[in-house]
Amino acid sequence: MLIRIPRFDEPLPSEITPRERLASRRLFLHxxxxxxxxxxxxxxxxxxxxxxxxxxxxxxxxxxxxxDKPTAYGDATTYNNxxxxxxxxxxxxxxxxxxxxxxxxxxxxxxxxxxxxLDIDALQKLAPMEERLYRLRCVEGWSMxxxxxxxxxxxxxxxxxxxxNAKFVEFTTLADRAQMPGLASxxxxxxxxxxxxxxxxxxPLTLLTFGMYGQLLPNQNGAPVRLVVxxxxxxxxxxxxxxxxxxxxxPATAWNRAAPDExxxxxxxxxxxxxxxxxxxxxxxxxxxxxxxRKRKTQMFNGYPExxxxxxxxxxxxxx
Numbered sequence: 001m002l003i004r005i006p007r008f009d010e011p012l013p014s015e016i017t018p019r020e021r022l023a024s025r026r027l028f029l030h031x032x033x034x035x036x037x038x039x040x041x042x043x044x045x046x047x048x049x050x051x052x053x054x055x056x057x058x059x060x061x062x063x064x065x066x067x068d069k070p071t072a073y074g075d076a077t078t079y080n081n082x083x084x085x086x087x088x089x090x091x092x093x094x095x096x097x098x099x100x101x102x103x104x105x106x107x108x109x110x111x112x113x114x115x116x117x118l119d120i121d122a123l124q125k126l127a128p129m130e131e132r133l134y135r136l137r138c139v140e141g142w143s144m145x146x147x148x149x150x151x152x153x154x155x156x157x158x159x160x161x162x163x164x165n166a167k168f169v170e171f172t173t174l175a176d177r178a179q180m181p182g183l184a185s186x187x188x189x190x191x192x193x194x195x196x197x198x199x200x201x202x203x204p205l206t207l208l209t210f211g212m213y214g215q216l217l218p219n220q221n222g223a224p225v226r227l228v229v230x231x232x233x234x235x236x237x238x239x240x241x242x243x244x245x246x247x248x249x250x251p252a253t254a255w256n257r258a259a260p261d262e263x264x265x266x267x268x269x270x271x272x273x274x275x276x277x278x279x280x281x282x283x284x285x286x287x288x289x290x291x292x293x294r295k296r297k298t299q300m301f302n303g304y305p306e307x308x309x310x311x312x313x314x315x316x317x318x319x320x
Contacts, residue, residue: 042093046077049218056211058129058149064205065133066303068145070213075287076146077218081138082239083187084173084180085220091182092220098179099240101224108156110245111166116159120224124210127155131214132207134230136237137269137302141295143283148228149211154202162198162246169201170194170251171227171238188254194238195251195265196229199310205230231301233267264320268311269302273320 050073082092085099106123109115118126129149137143153169175191177183183190200206207228210217217223222239229236235255245251255263262276271281282295289296301307311319 042078042090046074046093046218050077050213050215053215053218055214056129056149056216058131058211058214061130061132064130066135066145068133068135069288070133070147071144071285072287073213076144076212077220079142079286080220081140081234082182082220082222083185084175084182084190084192084240086182087185087187095181096219098181099174099219099223100179101219104224104242106225106242106244108160108244108246110170110247111163112246113161113163114159120210123156123225126159127151129210130207134205134207134228135302136228136230136234137283137298139233139235139263139267139275139280141278141280141283143285143296144287145285146212147214148207148209149214150207150209150228152204153206153208153227154204156208156244157198157202157246160246165248166246167198168247168250169196169198170243170245170247171196171241172243172245173238174240174242188258191242192238192254193251194227194236195247195253196236197310198246200229200307203307203310205304205307231269231304231307233269235263236267266311266316266319268307268316268320269298270300270316270320271298272300273317 078093079089080092081089082096085092085095102120104120105117106120107115107117129151131147131149133145133147135143135145157169171194173192173194174180175183196206207230209222209226209228210224212218212221217226222237225241226239227237227241250265253265256265269280274280281298283298284293284295
């Protein structure tokens, strides 16, 4: 049996999240004073970028508008997890400018009748764009509410016609060391891979996403195309996707491979299933909940009860 021994200067996958949680320096600063990120220059840079970012027209879908105040653009674009650009929350905003989002192609293949390879502009035109305000809950205990723009993943699935034996969908992120300095880290085995059961991917809530706040996605938020699965922890929503593969067997996903006891394949937001080292019963809303503000209670399925039928009869503590 091959046993992988990390380098002495390399953090173990299971060490990444607790370090962020226990140190909490950036989360503390967020809560202590408004404008802390602006002091670093990142928020100002994000707003300047927003002024020049192309608009992405979309019809607002009132059926999928969470009853939440949208997170400020400056917070949503400067406090991110995107390890391909670094392990700290402000690293993606600082380093993702190296990502080239045009030209960009996405391959859709596997157990399908009509495989496709599409450039990003053609992919965007497959179905009408919608704007939906979704909550995003991260496994570290923080959350946001973001107006995303995209179309249901099921629209893409219809185009490629999954074969009868297709039961899962695998999503693979770009892995280019020239563009993504975080790939020098051995925290995960690159490329980043995530996956869903086919019925989860085809649920009306699952959004193939190209924009946010009325504009094309910023690089640090997963440009030019990402997934948003609002009832699951944020790491399930793969960013900067280059391949979508329909499979018969469950994909081996990045965090599940790295730490299977901590990051289950399903990773549904569930206040009753704790991470092995901390509770998931509460959360802090970035930009609204100060460090000394009482935390919010985490909602089952992140407040999207319509997905409960997907898991009827399943033990959600076993299939976490």
